[in-house]
Amino acid sequence: MSSLPLPPDLDALDREGPLALFLDFDGTLVDIAPTPDGIAVPAELAQALCHLRDRLGGRLALVSGRALDDLERHLGPLAIARAGSHGSDCRAADGTVLGAAPAGLPETLLAAIHDFAASEGFDTEDKPHGAALHFRSNPSLEGKGLAFAEHFASEHGLQVKRGKCVIELVASGADKAAAVRNIMQAAPFHGALPVFVGDDVTDEDGMRAAAELGGFGIAVGERPSDNARYSLESPAAVQHWLGL
Ligand SMILES: O=P(O)(O)OC[C@H]1O[C@H](O[C@H]2O[C@H](CO)[C@@H](O)[C@H](O)[C@H]2O)[C@H](O)[C@@H](O)[C@@H]1O
Numbered sequence: 001m002s003s004l005p006l007p008p009d010l011d012a013l014d015r016e017g018p019l020a021l022f023l024d025f026d027g028t029l030v031d032i033a034p035t036p037d038g039i040a041v042p043a044e045l046a047q048a049l050c051h052l053r054d055r056l057g058g059r060l061a062l063v064s065g066r067a068l069d070d071l072e073r074h075l076g077p078l079a080i081a082r083a084g085s086h087g088s089d090c091r092a093a094d095g096t097v098l099g100a101a102p103a104g105l106p107e108t109l110l111a112a113i114h115d116f117a118a119s120e121g122f123d124t125e126d127k128p129h130g131a132a133l134h135f136r137s138n139p140s141l142e143g144k145g146l147a148f149a150e151h152f153a154s155e156h157g158l159q160v161k162r163g164k165c166v167i168e169l170v171a172s173g174a175d176k177a178a179a180v181r182n183i184m185q186a187a188p189f190h191g192a193l194p195v196f197v198g199d200d201v202t203d204e205d206g207m208r209a210a211a212e213l214g215g216f217g218i219a220v221g222e223r224p225s226d227n228a229r230y231s232l233e234s235p236a237a238v239q240h241w242l243g244l
Pocket residue numbers: 024025026027028031032033034035036037038039063064065066067125132134136163164165166168200202
């Protein structure tokens with residue numbers, strides 16, 4: 001159980017001044033499942049998020065480690081500001097690219113990561129802007145995956161992202177802090193109070209950026225957070241807090 005307090009009521013926060021809400025996806029809006037495609041996404045979630053976007057004057061963003069096309073496969077087309085692949089691919093609600101155009105990993109590097117994964121028994125997840133080595137089905141693979149990823153990242157100028165039973169390789173410079181900063185520079189977010197809600201270690205970057213811009217973070221679940229001011233115990237509690 002987190003020692004952080006519950007966040008204030010969302011309407012009360014919004015009444016204090018314009019609020020910009022950044023939501024992580026896995027472990028925050030939906031429960032963690034055995035596989036990336038095994039998540040249970042409530043049928044009404046996408047529509048409820050659109051209502052929330054309207055309630056916040058458009059200042060709602062999804063910030064995920066998933067690729068944006070993967071998010072849309074689960075939620076449908078998104079007319080919501082969004083960042084995928086850990087901030088590599090940032091878009092305004094109308095699809096306009098925000099910040100640097102996303103860089104993909106070269107095919108040769110992807111092939112080498114796939115070869116390693118296949119030989120060691122990792123489940124891989126194809127992403128246009130990175131590669132994920134999943135080991136939820138065999139946690140004993142973690143050490144081997146991390147050693148490979150760190151060596152591979154230093155050889156090829158990439159960075160390693162840790163997550164819940166996943167190790168990811170993405171282009172250098174991509175993180176959720178950059179996503180928050182890029183989105184906050186654009187209308188209608190600019191000048192609002194950023195609040196970042198997330199459950200995982202990569203969400204700490206987003207919370208830190210929110211705090212640097214005068215806002216705060218909300219940690220989801222039991223993982224201790226270095227940057228959150230408040231906490232919510234589960235995706236169900238997040239959905240309730242958001243009024244979804
Ligand atoms: O930033 P997020 O939206 O939280 O995405 C983080 C990663 O989430 C997904 O993997 C995680 O959730 C899966 C489904 O619950 C689970 O099976 C896996 O073990 C978790 O690591 C997604 O597959 C990754 O691409 C995201 O980076």
